[in-house]
Amino acid sequence: MKKVVKFGGSSLASAAQFAKAGNIIREDVQRSYVVPSAPGKRFDGDTKVTDMLYGCYAAAEAGEDFSEKLAAVKARYDEIIEGLSLHLSLEDEFAVISENFLKKAGADYAASRGEYLSGRVMAAYLGFPFVDAAEVIRFTAGGEYDDNTTQELMSRRLSKYNNAVIPGFYGSYKDGRVKTFSRGGSDITGSIVAKAVRADVYENWTDVSGMLVADPRIVDNPQPIEYVTYKELRELAYMGATVLHEDAIFPVRQENIPINIRNTNAPEDPGTWIVGSTCQKSRYIITGIAGKKGFCSVNVEKDMMNSEVGFGRKVLQAFEDCGISFEHMPTGIDTLTVYVHQDEFIDKEQNVVSAIQRLARPDTIDIEADLALIAVVGRGMKSQKGTAATIFKQLSARDVNVKMIDQGSSEQNIIIGVANRDFETAIKAIYNGFVKGK
Numbered sequence: 001m002k003k004v005v006k007f008g009g010s011s012l013a014s015a016a017q018f019a020k021a022g023n024i025i026r027e028d029v030q031r032s033y034v035v036p037s038a039p040g041k042r043f044d045g046d047t048k049v050t051d052m053l054y055g056c057y058a059a060a061e062a063g064e065d066f067s068e069k070l071a072a073v074k075a076r077y078d079e080i081i082e083g084l085s086l087h088l089s090l091e092d093e094f095a096v097i098s099e100n101f102l103k104k105a106g107a108d109y110a111a112s113r114g115e116y117l118s119g120r121v122m123a124a125y126l127g128f129p130f131v132d133a134a135e136v137i138r139f140t141a142g143g144e145y146d147d148n149t150t151q152e153l154m155s156r157r158l159s160k161y162n163n164a165v166i167p168g169f170y171g172s173y174k175d176g177r178v179k180t181f182s183r184g185g186s187d188i189t190g191s192i193v194a195k196a197v198r199a200d201v202y203e204n205w206t207d208v209s210g211m212l213v214a215d216p217r218i219v220d221n222p223q224p225i226e227y228v229t230y231k232e233l234r235e236l237a238y239m240g241a242t243v244l245h246e247d248a249i250f251p252v253r254q255e256n257i258p259i260n261i262r263n264t265n266a267p268e269d270p271g272t273w274i275v276g277s278t279c280q281k282s283r284y285i286i287t288g289i290a291g292k293k294g295f296c297s298v299n300v301e302k303d304m305m306n307s308e309v310g311f312g313r314k315v316l317q318a319f320e321d322c323g324i325s326f327e328h329m330p331t332g333i334d335t336l337t338v339y340v341h342q343d344e345f346i347d348k349e350q351n352v353v354s355a356i357q358r359l360a361r362p363d364t365i366d367i368e369a370d371l372a373l374i375a376v377v378g379r380g381m382k383s384q385k386g387t388a389a390t391i392f393k394q395l396s397a398r399d400v401n402v403k404m405i406d407q408g409s410s411e412q413n414i415i416i417g418v419a420n421r422d423f424e425t426a427i428k429a430i431y432n433g434f435v436k437g438k
């Protein structure tokens with residue numbers, strides 16, 4: 001068994017957090033490849049090292065004196081090194097970084113130093129070899145992640161080691177210039193390493209005990225999700241449930257490697273398993289509920305619409321011409337409704353309306369704003385009757401008016417549109433209906 005373990009910023013924010021991560025790694029010899037993030041916030045109001053680095057580089061780029069800002073970054077690492085009683089000096093590393101800042105090595109280079117230095121400290125602490133991500137993760141000249149080259153470079157390199165520390169978040173172009181993934185990208189590095197070493201598990205250690213059935217800011221103490229499939233996760237993540245960088249799924253998914261989300265501060269908790277497929281049933285029929293506010297619906301009506309070939313295309317053409325992507329498009333007999341993000345749509349609404357008028361010649365066009373969409377997701381729905389009944393019974397009991405219903409043909413989710421003001425009430429009601437049975 002081989003495990004790849006990725007630790008997020010909050011798991012490595014201080015010496016005490018580093019020590020927790022160290023214990024977790026040492027406790028299980030299968031935890032062989034370690035992907036650290038840069039130290040995150042130690043307390044509310046603290047600054048993540050990555051943000052300190054961006055700030056420091058902005059000063060360097062503006063030709064300002066950045067020495068104090070860089071010294072503050074160094075102090076974060078020195079505190080960790082001291083707290084762990086390590087004999088490690090980062091003087092030389094910081095001299096190189098400072099020189100490269102003066103040479104304007106780029107914001108990506110600057111930000112990547114957070115993970116790079118975390119990796120140096122972690123490797124010294126564990127006694128594992130350090131493998132610089134810039135040597136094994138490759139981007140194309142166009143800035144796209146190059147999986148083929150990376151997998152070749154990384155699997156060849158890591159085959160030489162039984163253990164290694166590979167910093168998260170960055171790689172490089174062919175010419176050696178550093179490039180980062182988007183924010184939170186260490187999750188992607190972990191997934192890439194897991195694929196390259198054919199890991200049995202990708203453990204992603206963070207500060208929560210996995211995913212929750214609903215947003216804890218809306219529902220008090222929601223139940224954890226034990227198993228979620230990659231597909232369900234995509235649907236929940238799209239609707240705002242965040243636990244992992246969304247691109248982190250793809251490398252492991254290709255190899256069917258399960259991801260286990262774990263809590264560094266509660267390592268005894270089993271966390272959430274993200275898997276390709278499973279016969280583990282969700283305890284509550286549904287796996288999770290997620291949603292977003294801030295949608296508009298554009299309702300288009302035309303007599304005999306359904307018999308007019310190309311009507312839907314013409315309506316969608318109007319949105320495409322105005323550069324607006326649509327979320328959902330439920331249809332009726334003589335009506336068709338297009339859901340869009342309000343903030344994208346608002347400035348272009350009149351352009352869209354006139355384009356629909358010109359292209360599709362409908363009888364009426366109505367716009368409704370301030371709507372929310374809620375996704376109730378669950379692989380268990382397909383084989384279970386009464387899922388929709390539970391949802392609508394709950395919503396009607398709480399006086400929530402349902403504006404739209406959309407069930408995808410995958411039968412893995414039901415999307416419901418409600419007014420923004422009913423959003424929280426609706427989520428609580430659906431949660432209670434399935435989880436508490438009331």
Ligand code: ASP
Pocket residue numbers: 008009037038048050051114168169182183184185186187
């Ligand atoms: N340190 C980077 C960030 O703050 C990447 C990561 O933590 O995954 O976004």
